[in-house]
Amino acid sequence: MTRVMVVEDDEDLRVAVSAELRAAGLDVDAAPDIAGADAQLNSGDHACVVFDRMLPDGDAIGYVHRRRQQGWSVPVLFLTARDALADRVAGFEHGGDDYLVKPFAMAELAARVMTLCRRSGVGRPSVLRHADLEMDCARREVRRAGVLLTLSVKEFAVLEYLLARAETAVPRADIIEHCWDEVTDPTSNVVDVVIKRVRRKLREPELIHTVRGRGYRLGAPS
Template identity: 55%
Template sequence: MRVLVVEDDRELGAEVAGGLRAVGYAVDLAETLADADLKLAVNGYDCLVLDRILPDGDGLQLLRAQREAGVRVPALMLTALDAVGDKVAGFAEGADDYLVKPFAFAELSARVGALCRRAEHPRQAVVRVGDLEVDTSRKRVRRGGILLSLGAKEFAVLELLVVRAGQVVSRTDLIEHCWDELTDPMSNVVDAVIAQLRRKLGPPIIIGTVRGAGYIVETAA
C-alpha cells in the first residue's frame, strides 16, 4: 500500500514516514500543497495523510480540489486544529478521518490501515487462496496453518498479489504500490522480494511468473 504524507514539519514528517515504512507501507512525503498536488497527479495512492496548516495554504484546499476532480483516495487529516468546527470542516470537504496532534503512532498506523483497506476495492480482512491465508489487518500470513515470518516489504508484495489473485500484476504495479518514489524502477527489488517470498512460502510455488508481463497468484493454487 502506498501513502502520501503531506507535512511541512520535516522532523515529524520523517518520523511518520519512517514509522509507516517500518510496518510495510510505501511512503512519499510532500511539504507543500503544490508538491502534494504534483505527486497526486503523477502517482496512485491508497491513502492521503494531510496536515492543514501548510506554507502555501490550508490542506483542505487540496482535499477540496481532489474531491471536485473526482479523486476518491481516502484522506486522514493530521493536524493540531482540534476544535469541533475544524473537524466538521474537514469532514465537509471530504476527509474520511481526523486525528489531532499530538498523537500515538499506533493509532495513526491503525487508522491508515483501515483507510487503505477501504481504498478502491473493499476487501476482506482475511484473504485465502488455497492453503494460503493472509490477514491484512494483523499483517499475518499462514500457509497450511503454519504462521510464517515475513518482512514488511514481503508482506506488502504478497498482499497485493493475493488481493488480485487470478490477475497478472506487473512489476510496475508492484513498484507503484509497494515502494516509494525514490525506488529505481529499473532495479531488481521486485525480483529479489519475489524470490524471498517463494522461499519462505515453500512448495508448491504459489507465485507464478508470466514472462514479459509480471507475476500471478492463481486462484486455484
Template identity: 50%
Template sequence: MDVRLLLLEDDLDLAARILDGLRRAGFATDHVTDLAAADEAVAVTAYDGLVLDRTVPDGDSLTFLRALRRAGDTVPVLVLTARDTIEDRVDGFHEGADDYLVKPFAFAELEVRLRALTRRGAVLRVPVLRAGPVVMDVPRHEVTHDGVLLSLTPKEFGVLEMLLTADGAVVSRSALFEGCWDERSDPMSNVVDVVIAQLRRRLGEPDLIETVRGVGYRIRA
C-alpha cells in the same frame, strides 16, 4: 496489499522523519510539498489514506480536501498541523477530515491513528483469504500454513494479499509494484521477483505461486 499513503508536508526535515517512521511501520508512503503536487498525485494513484499539513506554500490544504469531498472522494484523511485552536479543528472536520493531530506529536500516536483510519477505509476488504493450506487473516495481519504461523515482511504480506484477492487471476508485475511499493522504488528493478522468491521459500510446499511468463503471477487453482 501494503497501505499506500500520501504525505503533504512542506517542512522537509519533518517530512523526512515522518516518511522514515511510516515506511519502517510498513506504510508505502509518497511525499509532496504543495497542493498542486497533491492534486496530481491523487489523480493518478489510489491512496488508502492522506496525511495533510494545513499550511503549505500554495495555500491551505483544507481547500484541497474540500474539493476532494465535493468530487465524492472518501479517502481517509488525517490533518497534521500546528494550528491547534478549537476553531481550526472544527474547520478541519467540517471540510471532511477524519482525524486531526496537532504538532508536535508522538510518532506512535500518528501510527496508531493512521492504522485505525485505514482499517475503517478498508471495510470492504475480505477479512480472511485462503489458498490450499495457506490462510491469511487480513485484519490480524497473520498468515498460517497448515495452522503454523508464518513470519512475513510487510512487502511479502502485501504481495501475497494481492495474489490471494485476485482469486486465481494473473496479477502483473506492474500492478504488484504499484500496490506494494512507493515512489522511492525503481519500477525497473527486480524487487517484485525477489519478494515472490522469498514468499515461495516461506510458504513451502505445495508451491502455490505460478509464474505466467511475460505477464506476472497468480495463485494456482
C-alpha cells in the same frame, strides 16, 4: 494490510511519518504535494489520509473540501504549525476528521491514524486468494492447495503485497518501499533473495513470475 496516504512536502518529515506508520503495520503511500496525492487517491483504496495543511500547490483544506462535496468520505488528519482555534475549526469545517499541531509525538500520530482507519472500515480483505493460494492476514497463515506453509515475517509481507496486487507487475522499488525500511538500497538484491525463498516454499506450479525490466507479478500457475 490497511493502506494510508501521507501528503507532506518536508521530505524528512514525510519519510519519518511514513516509517512510523509502516512500523504500526500500515501500508503507506506518500506524496509531496496535492497533485501527487490526487493521482494516487483517485486509484486507491486508502483508509485514511494525513495531509500537511500548507503544500507547494495550495492549502490542503481547499482540496479536501472540494472532494467532500463530490462525496469523498475517506477520513483526513491535518498536520499544521497553525495552532489557533480558528485554524483548527477551519480544518474541521472543510472536511477534516482530526487535527494535529506540529511538533507532535510520532506515537500520538500513529494512534490517531489507526483510530481513523478503524472508523473508515476501508482496507484489504482479511483473506486474500489467488488460484490455489490463500492468505489469512488476521491469522498470519498461508496455504497452498490447502497445505499450511511456514513463512518468515519478511516473506509474508512480500507475498501479501504481491497478492493484494495480483496480475499486476510490481516494481522491486515498490516492494522495498512497502516491505523494508526507508534506508534499504533500492538497487540491492534483497527482494530477489526473498522472492526466491517464497517461490521455493510455494512449490510448483509457479505463481510468482519475473517481469523483465519491471519486477514481479503474481499470476496464473505456469
